[in-house]
Structure formats: structure tokens, C-alpha cells
Amino acid sequence: MSVSGLDHFNVCVIGAGVVGLAIAKMLSDKFDSIVVLEREKMIGSGISSRNSEVVHAGIYYPTGSLKAQLCVRGKQLLYEFCQQYKVPHRKIAKLIVASHEQQVEDLIKLKHKAEDNGVLDLQQIDKQGLAEREPEVAGIAALFSPSTGIVDGHSLMLAYQNFAEQNGCLICLNSIFQAAEKHGDDYIVDVVSVGERYKFKCDILINAAGLDAQATARCIEGVGEFVAPPLYYCKGSYFSLTGCSPFKHLIYPMPEANTMGLGVHATLDLSGQVRFGPDTEYQPQPDYSVPEKKRAKFAEAIKRYYPALDPDKLVPAYAGVRPKLQAQGAAVRDFEIHQTQTGLIQLFGIESPGLTASLAIGEYIGNLVSQ
Ligand SMILES: Cc1cc2nc3c(=O)[nH]c(=O)nc-3n(C[C@H](O)[C@H](O)[C@H](O)COP(=O)(O)OP(=O)(O)OC[C@H]3O[C@@H](n4cnc5c(N)ncnc54)[C@H](O)[C@@H]3O)c2cc1C
Known part of the structure; x- marks a missing residue:
């Protein structure tokens, strides 16, 4: 040639x-x-x-992993870049909520893991502290992450x-x-x-x-x-909540075993609209539909931390697909x-x-x- x-x-x-x-x-x-x-x-x-547009703090990932290192470093670089180039973003902060006693122990472990990853600003708060910050959220304790934020991805x-x-x-x-x-x-x-x-x-x-x-x-x-x-497609669907946001911060439940996903959480976009998701669903090929029939499962997960939810206010929004390297249930x-x-x-x-x-x-x- x-x-x-x-x-x-x-x-x-x-x-x-x-x-x-x-x-x-x-x-x-x-x-x-x-x-x-x-x-x-x-x-x-x-x-x-097709994602949550959250600037993650770096809490969940195994210490020493690329995910942990690049998330903590990336967060710093991202905020500096957004500031300098006027990219819309907000350090809105997030709460990770423990719903029952067993999860409080897990919450403390999560705080230690975050510290090992270099995330040193997490604050553990009790039931009263949670109620003061987020009156609509039910839980017995929480971790408050002030460096978590949202960004306009586009x-x-x-x-x-x-x-x-x-x-x-x-x-x-x-x-x-x-x-x-x-x-x-x-x-x-x-x-x-x-x-x-x-x-x-x-x-x-x-x-x-x-x-x-x-x-x-x-x-x-x-x-x-x-x-x-190998590549495994893992879909994550979102539902938006019609009406005003009941929350001021991002609200996360305790993460699922194996960190397959972070649990159906509440994120706010920069216009203040709340959406819940993403769930986790392995599939043979990417598919971006969000079926109405998922509403009941979403409502059940959300009600654990937001009991006043009216499921009729949940509207199918969009879905994204994660490029997972592990099969369903396998180690992260x-x-x-x-x-x-x-x-x-x-x-x-x-x-x-x-x-x-x-x-x-x-x-x-x-x-x-x-x-
Ligand atoms: C449901 C969900 C929620 C998420 N939430 C968050 C979050 O809140 N915070 C966070 O930090 N991360 C989040 N992520 C992860 C984040 O969205 C991804 O890590 C990131 O978007 C991956 O970007 P990418 O450039 O690697 O892939 P992509 O955005 O997919 O870019 C790859 C590009 O390659 C192009 N391409 C493919 N083949 C070819 C070809 N042959 N020739 C030319 N072009 C080609 C595609 O068209 C595509 O545009 C989430 C992901 C998902 C799925």
C-alpha cells in the first residue's frame, strides 16, 4: 500500500x-x-x-482503583474547569440516607472508605440533622457530602x-x-x-x-x-417527578451490594426538576425505552426515603446504558x-x-x- x-x-x-x-x-x-x-x-x-449529570465525590469505589483515583482528581479538575469556562454547575451537595439500624454501620464503613479515597469532607448527621436539612426525607442517619454537585453535561x-x-x-x-x-x-x-x-x-x-x-x-x-x-449492557431508567422539588440536595439510599448501581436516587437538574433513577437492568442489546410498568418498582424504592411520594407524579423520562465489564452479580x-x-x-x-x-x-x- x-x-x-x-x-x-x-x-x-x-x-x-x-x-x-x-x-x-x-x-x-x-x-x-x-x-x-x-x-x-x-x-x-x-x-x-443519558446519565445523571452528577459530579461525584469519589465515595464508593474500591480504594486505589482507577475509579476512585480518577473520580477524586476529576472532580477537582472539573470544578476548576467549570468555574473558569463558565460551564453551568452547582455544588448542590448530597445526602446518603440510612433507613434502618444495620445501615448505620454500613454508613460509617462508607465514610471510612471515602476517607481512604481522599474524600475528607463527609459529615455524619443524625435523624434530627437530616430532618433539619431535608424535612421530607425519612431516615435515621445520613452522610452529608458537600463536594457532590451537578453539571450541565452538554x-x-x-x-x-x-x-x-x-x-x-x-x-x-x-x-x-x-x-x-x-x-x-x-x-x-x-x-x-x-x-x-x-x-x-x-x-x-x-x-x-x-x-x-x-x-x-x-x-x-x-x-x-x-x-x-467482555462487555455487558446494563440499562438505567429514570422517572421525573412533576411539580416542585421536595428536596434541596441530591438524595441517595445506601448503595446496592456489589455497587451494581447506586440505588434509585433523587437528582436535581440545574432547573430544579427532580428525577429518580437509574435502576439497573442487564440486557442483551441497548434499549432506551422506559416502560410505564416500572413505576410501581420505582415508587417502592423511593418511598423508603421519601414516604410522601405520590406515584402518579412519576413520569417515564429516559434511559442510559452502562458499558459494564462484569456479568450480572459478578464482582465489580x-x-x-x-x-x-x-x-x-x-x-x-x-x-x-x-x-x-x-x-x-x-x-x-x-x-x-x-x-
Ligand atoms: C445511567 C447512567 C448514569 C450515569 N451517571 C453518571 C453521573 O451522574 N456522573 C458521572 O460522573 N458519570 C455518570 N455516568 C457515566 C458517564 O455518563 C460515562 O462514563 C461517560 O458518559 C462515558 O463517556 P464516553 O465518552 O466514554 O462514551 P460515549 O459518550 O458513549 O462516547 C463514545 C462515542 O463514540 C462514538 N463512536 C462509537 N463507535 C464509533 C465509530 N466506529 N466511529 C466514530 N465514533 C464512534 C459514539 O457515537 C459516542 O458518541 C452514567 C452513565 C449511565 C449509563
């Missing part, structure tokens, strides 16, 4: 979700030419547009895009990555961009394709023995970021807290490519 006439980029990022864009933003200070390929007509059309992605583009990065929408092969020190990347076949060369190839990361990995030749981890797995060989970096299982961690993931990859 004659490759001498092909365009050349330092870096190609596959996927313009919050993670691919954050990587482009963080690398755009280091490299002259970066191209981001996005299959859809808009940035952030994948997992990044504005955040636009701000990453603007930053990267101002540094010369090219973000190509409607551009579908087809395949890549190693050619000397370069990758030859094959893409269909706005219906046209196009090939180019790059030094560093980054697979940040979210739910398609494993399928994308299979189209990259010359990765030796590397086998991508960490983010996986593989540098399979010089020049190829692949990200798998970037579920929550991927939005919070996005800039820290970009920073982590920046360090990998500088080594």
Missing part, C-alpha cells in the same frame, strides 16, 4: 463523548494535530447524553470541544471509524466521513468509543495477543485503560463516574503518552 501521500495527525481519538473530548482537550496542549472521529451528527450522542462537552478546537484540534462529525492497521510507527486509519472513504496516518490511536469500544478494538489490526474485556470491575503497544490506547468499561473523571482520564492518558 502506498501511504506516503496520506494526511498525518499526531493523535486520532475515536469517539466524541465526554471522555474522547476531554482527552482531546487535555492532549491539545501537547500535540499540534489531533483529529476526533464521531460517528453521529452531534458530539455526546452516546452514553454522555455545556461541558461543548466547552471541551471549544477548548480543543481553539488549540487546532479537528472534530469530525458523521465520521465512522472503520479499521486501523499498524504500518511502521504509524497507524493507517480508515474512516467513512460524510459518506466518503478517507484514509490517514496517525502516531497515537485512542479508542474512546464507549459502548462500541470492544467492537472498535476488533477492527484494529496488529495488537498482538491483546483481547478486549474497574475502568480499564490499556496501552497495548506504543501508540495504541484503549478505554473499556467507562461507566460512572466517567463524566466526573473525564478530565482526570485525559490527564492520565496525557501522562501515558509522555512516557
Whole structure:
């Protein structure tokens, strides 16, 4: 194959979700030419547009895991970035509520785990403290997390895009990555961009394709023995609450065993609208419908901490799909970021807290490519 006439980029990022864009933003200070390929007509059309938009504190994840480290670091970077670039966000704080005595012990364990993760601002409050902060919430104790917040995810992605583009990065929408092969020190990347076949060369190839990361990995030749981890789709549905918010903060129950999800919690968006979710539902293929029949199950979970709920005020909202690396019921797995060989970096299982961690993931990859 004659490759001498092909365009050349330092870096190609596959996927313009919050993670691919954050990587482009963080690398755009280091490299002259970066191209981001996005299959859809808009940035952030994948997992990044169907989540809770919570800036997580870093409480739940196993100490030392990438999830814990990148969440704590990412939260700091995210707040600084949002402040500097005027991305709408609010440090609204969150309460994790214990409903019965056994959960109080678990609450204390959770506080210790958070401290081991570097989250040092959690406050344990009793029943009265909870009632003062949130009169509508039932519980016998709670953890108050002042550094948890909410962010407008789409504005955040636009701000990453603007930053990267101002540094010369090219973000190509409607551009579908087809395949890549190693050619000397370069990758030859094959893409269909706005219906046209196009090939180019790059030094560093980054697979940040979210739910398609494993399928994308299979189209990259010359990765030796590397086998991508398995992928399991885990849907999370949301219901919104009509009317005014009964809460001032985000309200979470104690997390489910295995941290499969964080339990059906109450989040507020920046306009003050409450939504409950996400639940967890493994499925063979992504499906984004939210059936009415889920209402009863949601109501049951919500009433444990919000007994005054009127189930008729719950309206099916939307669903997102997590790219889990573990099968249902199996031990929780960490983010996986593989540098399979010089020049190829692949990200798998970037579920929550991927939005919070996005800039820290970009920073982590920046360090990998500088080594
Ligand atoms: C229900 C739910 C709730 C969540 N809540 C939170 C939360 O509150 N806080 C938090 O921090 N995190 C949360 N997350 C996690 C967070 O949303 C994700 O970690 C993050 O959005 C992942 O971003 P991404 O860029 O990796 O993936 P995506 O946003 O899916 O981006 C990947 C992109 O790659 C593109 N692509 C795929 N294949 C190709 C191809 N062949 N060619 C070109 N482009 C391609 C896709 O179109 C897509 O746009 C939640 C996730 C879910 C599912």
C-alpha cells in the first residue's frame, strides 16, 4: 500500500463523548494535530447524553482503583474547569440516607472508605440533622457530602470541544471509524466521513468509543495477543417527578451490594426538576425505552426515603446504558485503560463516574503518552 501521500495527525481519538473530548482537550496542549472521529451528527450522542449529570465525590469505589483515583482528581479538575469556562454547575451537595439500624454501620464503613479515597469532607448527621436539612426525607442517619454537585453535561462537552478546537484540534462529525492497521510507527486509519472513504496516518490511536469500544478494538489490526474485556449492557431508567422539588440536595439510599448501581436516587437538574433513577437492568442489546410498568418498582424504592411520594407524579423520562465489564452479580470491575503497544490506547468499561473523571482520564492518558 502506498501511504506516503496520506494526511498525518499526531493523535486520532475515536469517539466524541465526554471522555474522547476531554482527552482531546487535555492532549491539545501537547500535540499540534489531533483529529476526533464521531460517528453521529452531534458530539455526546452516546452514553454522555443519558446519565445523571452528577459530579461525584469519589465515595464508593474500591480504594486505589482507577475509579476512585480518577473520580477524586476529576472532580477537582472539573470544578476548576467549570468555574473558569463558565460551564453551568452547582455544588448542590448530597445526602446518603440510612433507613434502618444495620445501615448505620454500613454508613460509617462508607465514610471510612471515602476517607481512604481522599474524600475528607463527609459529615455524619443524625435523624434530627437530616430532618433539619431535608424535612421530607425519612431516615435515621445520613452522610452529608458537600463536594457532590451537578453539571450541565452538554455545556461541558461543548466547552471541551471549544477548548480543543481553539488549540487546532479537528472534530469530525458523521465520521465512522472503520479499521486501523499498524504500518511502521504509524497507524493507517480508515474512516467513512460524510459518506466518503478517507484514509490517514496517525502516531497515537485512542479508542474512546464507549459502548462500541470492544467492537472498535476488533477492527484494529496488529495488537498482538491483546483481547478486549467482555462487555455487558446494563440499562438505567429514570422517572421525573412533576411539580416542585421536595428536596434541596441530591438524595441517595445506601448503595446496592456489589455497587451494581447506586440505588434509585433523587437528582436535581440545574432547573430544579427532580428525577429518580437509574435502576439497573442487564440486557442483551441497548434499549432506551422506559416502560410505564416500572413505576410501581420505582415508587417502592423511593418511598423508603421519601414516604410522601405520590406515584402518579412519576413520569417515564429516559434511559442510559452502562458499558459494564462484569456479568450480572459478578464482582465489580474497574475502568480499564490499556496501552497495548506504543501508540495504541484503549478505554473499556467507562461507566460512572466517567463524566466526573473525564478530565482526570485525559490527564492520565496525557501522562501515558509522555512516557
Ligand atoms: C445511567 C447512567 C448514569 C450515569 N451517571 C453518571 C453521573 O451522574 N456522573 C458521572 O460522573 N458519570 C455518570 N455516568 C457515566 C458517564 O455518563 C460515562 O462514563 C461517560 O458518559 C462515558 O463517556 P464516553 O465518552 O466514554 O462514551 P460515549 O459518550 O458513549 O462516547 C463514545 C462515542 O463514540 C462514538 N463512536 C462509537 N463507535 C464509533 C465509530 N466506529 N466511529 C466514530 N465514533 C464512534 C459514539 O457515537 C459516542 O458518541 C452514567 C452513565 C449511565 C449509563
